[in-house]
Each structure stands twice: as structure tokens, then as C-alpha cells.
Amino acid sequence: MAQITIQDVAQMAGVSPATVSRALHSPHLVSKATRENIERIIRENNYIYNAAAADLSRRKSSVIGVFIPTTGGTVFASTVGAIEEYAYERGFPVMVSNTRYDPEIEAVLLHKCLERRMAGVILTGYCQANEELILSMAEKGLHCLVAWEILPETVPLSYVGIDNYQAAFEATDYLLELGHRRVGLIVGPRSGILRARRRYDGYAAALEARGIPCDPALVIERHPTMLNGKEAMSRLLRLPKPPTAVFAASDFMAIGAMAAVRERGLRVPEDISLMGFDDIEFTNYTSPPLTTVRVPSWDIGHLAVSLLMDMIESGDGVPRRLCLDTQLMLRKSCSQA
Amino acid sequence: MAQITIQDVAQMAGVSPATVSRALHSPHLVSKATRENIERIIRENNYIYNAAAADLSRRKSSVIGVFIPTTGGTVFASTVGAIEEYAYERGFPVMVSNTRYDPEIEAVLLHKCLERRMAGVILTGYCQANEELILSMAEKGLHCLVAWEILPETVPLSYVGIDNYQAAFEATDYLLELGHRRVGLIVGPRSGILRARRRYDGYAAALEARGIPCDPALVIERHPTMLNGKEAMSRLLRLPKPPTAVFAASDFMAIGAMAAVRERGLRVPEDISLMGFDDIEFTNYTSPPLTTVRVPSWDIGHLAVSLLMDMIESGDGVPRRLCLDTQLMLRKSCSQA
């Protein structure tokens, strides 16, 4: 019943624990015969490696942490999927934590990462409230990488993201190009979510570039859920002068918005044009299919892992920065004004 | 730069490491003055607890593992969300792993749980191929609990699940009740996914109960994705004698199926009735809203955590079993034959 330890294995194989450890992690340092003998003994005796002991001894765990703001089938699912897949391939276990959009929870969880001496952390849904904390993590030897966001040069943090500002600008401009003049925006809370602020700014800038004043009544800020999208759209439709196009800066909200339009007996895009953001899979299956901004969310996860590995292996504190392209996916939810 | 250890804290506080450890985990064993002094020193010196050392010393980690078959915005998202939330409240970190419906990956990951001496594991998407392995885990002291599934009495494993057979029976029967006689089924691969098999069996039993022969041409097995649902439905519609109702035993597939119907220029439910399974949030927002089987997936996660905690604390090997109710959510995707 008692677990076999590396000492026991060593004894049975007539070698020292050091040799067993080497056979496990640096096989090339051990002669073929010895190695095979050790492997056989491990198999036959059901030896189970103790990760905690290893982590303690190495003063470092190989676990990488992933922070997401919410679990419920989010737009980050595919990013997380990619992270898991690539980390698994490289032998790094991942530990996903849910911050629930709460900076305090995020702070607690970051501390846990420190306690586990994790190899690194990938932060999606970067929350500016903890910027200082995150920077100090990096100093304490925890490699941090921000995903889905790009950061100013002045912030010495690594990231793999998209230009939310630019993407929102283009999306809005597309609606304007179609002739819409009253364009609504449904977006996440600007104060808490950097992503949301950047998208808002892009929207506002696009309007301004065409000399259209930004009407605050047309902007609604809510956490990105379908229900919130629906409620927001209902409100916009009840306006004395409702918008002719709405940019929902999250597909989840766009889906809710679409339902709101339907419920009111109106049609997309005939009565109102609708633009989403993120390009989650579901947008291909809505009726009509949703025009949206494609975010390479799988690639973000994939590259986040490689950059993070790179940081871990090199050990230099140099921030890696990568900005990926977004793309307007023209489907059927937008039409000429 | 070097990390402060518990020894250092002890020295600064003029006490032994044992006392510091107690102040941290069993405050009632330490006098108020000592405790507060220790807490102050910890704060001022930025002491960071070393989880690996603790795990090693305790021969046990507090991490609980969660296995899901796929990350991409799945039906398990809400279960996982609940697990995270409740585990967080109780101070148990969770580590989510993605088995990708692959028994071999699952086996590897289970072994990792052993290596980490995890407190317990919750398995959604139970894969029968590893049943023996899982049972042996339990013997090795790793508490396992199966979620989303119920198991025969003969299998000494804990679970919190639903009766997939019964639920599928009821769903199918509802369609039959509406007068449909050619009812198609789109379901996961029966050979790999227990859930899929049970749902298939429920479907077949419902037909049989009414003396309707089960036409193999009407049954399509695919992994539950929207795309697969769409392709499956296209195939059913191209049949010489297509079904008048289809039971997609996963909402994701139902959503894909709905798109296929639309693409063919037909309508739900006028031309074909459609029933889903799981009741993911999207189903409220499809057009028409999808009639489906509600699974209490948040509750499953919540209860899974409490039962697992119970198992961990009691230490007895007694399996906990819990079967929750499902419910037919009648929306607008089914009509009289």
C-alpha cells in the first residue's frame, strides 16, 4: 500500500537515486542497460513519481496557469483549448482559473500561482486594476503573458493579442460605409475591461473620422452575455430614434440582440443591421448568419504557449509582443442603410 | 531576491517553524499575540508560502482535477463553472484537463493526477474504456467521481448524474405523442461515449414501446459539434423518405441541424420537428427557440464538489450516488405531425 519511492526503485535496481532520477529525465546520461532495467522495475512495481517532491526540489513547478474571466462557454474557450493542447504536447500541465471579472479574485489567484511556483501564467481578459500586481509578479520570477490584448510599449509585459481598437474602428466604419448614420454600440464595461474600452474607442474614433457625433444614448455597457445583449438591444429599439445599425462588440451580445430584434417583430438586416465581434462558431448558425470580426482565437492560444515557453526557457525578462490580424467576416446581418 | 521561508519567518518572530505553520493553518492553536505578530511579519516581509513543500510534507495535495472531453465551448462549461466556484470557496484549487474524447490521453492525465497526489478527480464525459483504470485509481487513494452519468450498482464508483436513458426515452416519446412516426436520431458515437449509448437506448426503447421499428437509416452517430449536426441533418433530409421529426441528442448538433433545415429551404417546426438535449443557453436564442431536455448542469457541478469533499473528508471508500432530474423544455421547435 505504501507508495514506492525513488529510493526503493534505486535499491531494487542496485543503483543510486540519482541514477534513477537521471534515467527519468535525462536518459542520455545513463547507460542503456541501466536505463532499461530501471524502466522495467518502475513498471513492475508500479512506481508513481511524486510531482510535489520534484517541484520542491527544483524550486519550480512545470504547471502553467491560465486565467479567464468567466467559464460559461466563453469566447476564450477556443483560446484555452489551444493552450491546453499545445501545453500538453510540451508536457506542461495547465491550471485554468476563473476570475469572474473580479480583480480581487484575480489577485488571490495570482498569489496562488506564486505559492505553486508556477512556470508561467497566461492572462486572458486582462484587468487593468491589477496591472501593478502583475508587473510585480513578473519581477518575482513568475512569467506572465497577456492574451487577447495589446499593451502600450511603456508596459513591460509580454502579450499575444489583437488590436481591439483598430478592429472596432474597421467594423464601425464598415457600417458607416453602408450608409448608416445612427450606429448603436453594445459593449462590455469600459471601466473594468480593457478590451471593452479599446473597442469603444475604436467605435468612437470611426464615427469621429466621418464627422458623426457620438450619441451616448446609443451606447450601452454590459457584461458580455446573451441576456445582456438582448436587454441592451431592447432598450435601443425602444428609443424615440432607434439606430439603424448596431455594433455588438461581442458575439454573445449580438446573439442576444438578434433575439431582441426578432421579438419586436423586426428583421435583421432588413430593419436593422447587426455586427458582432469575436467570430465564435455559433455565428455561422444564426439566422441570418452574423457579420462579425474574426479573432484568431485558437492562434492566440497557440502562440501564447510558444512565447511563454520561450520566456521560461530563455529566462531573460525581455517582453515578447505579438499583434495578430483580425478580419471582417461579411455574412448576412448587415445591409445598406 | 531569495524567497523567505517559514524558517526565516519563525526566526524573525522568535518562535519555531512549527508555530508559524500552526498560525497559518490552525490559528486556534496559537495565542492571539503570537499569531498577530507572525501575520505582521509575513505581510511585511512578503513571505510566500510554498505549496509544493506543503504537498510533499502532507503526502497530499489539495488540488482537485476535472476532466472534460473537449474544451471548445461545451455543454460542460456550466458544470465546470460550478465546480470552480464551489471548489474555490472551499479553498481547493482545480485543474481542468481536456481528454479530447481520447481514452489514452485520459489515462495519461489520470496518471498525472496520481503523480500530484490530488485530493480528488471529477470526471465528466466518462469513458468506459478506462473504467478499470479509474477503479484502480480509487484504490490507490485518489477519490474519483463521475459526473453527468449514472452507473450500475455493480460499479463501485461515486457519481452525480442524470438518467440519460430515461431522459431520451421521454424526449422521444414526446415526439411520438405528437404523432410522428419517422423520428430520426443524431447522437454521439455509442461505442466511445456512455452518455451517447444511453441516449440511443432510450430513443430505441421509446420507439419499441409503441411498436415502431427502429430504422437504422434514421440514426446518425457523430461527435457532438454544430458542424456534425448540420451534416447529419443534411443526410437525413436527403433520404428518400426523410423523417418528420429529429431528436438531436445534443443541443450543439441540434443547432447545426437547424441550419441544415434552413439551408434546404425548409422550416422548423412546420416541415420538420426538432428536439435537442442539454438545454445550453443558446437554445433560448435560436429561431425558433429549441425544445430540448434540460439538464441541471450547474447543480451537477455544485453537488459533485460537495460529494467529493465529503468523500475526501470521510476517507471511507463508500461510493456516493446521486441521480438528478431532467425536464422537457417545451419551446417552439416541435409541432404536431
Next chain:
DNA sequence: GCATTGAATGAAACCGATTTCATCCAGCCC
């Protein structure tokens, strides 16, 4: 006043790996 009790603490033995440094030895060169 003495034995008893219990709260607060400390000493020290672990937990099970990793890794540095040293050792041994065979083969090779000159």
C-alpha cells in the same frame, strides 16, 4: 499546598525528489 489539567510552544524527524561535486574506470594518444 500539591497533583492535575490544558494551552502554548519547540525539537526534530520526516516527506521524496534533484543536483552538485567527486569518483571511478576504460580507452586513447604520444
Next chain:
DNA sequence: GGGCTGGATGAAATCGGTTTCATTCAATGC
């Protein structure tokens, strides 16, 4: 044959906590 080289291995310190058992000491009971 002596000095080198480099591959294979071992000894032992170390990582940073936890926990058992013993000890101290003040308060309590009779």
C-alpha cells in the same frame, strides 16, 4: 606507461514545509 578525456555513477546536501511527541507553565480543584 603515464596522462588525459569523458562517460557512468554515487554520496550527500538540499528544497520548505508538517506533525508527533515532549515540554513548560499557569491555572484549577480539592
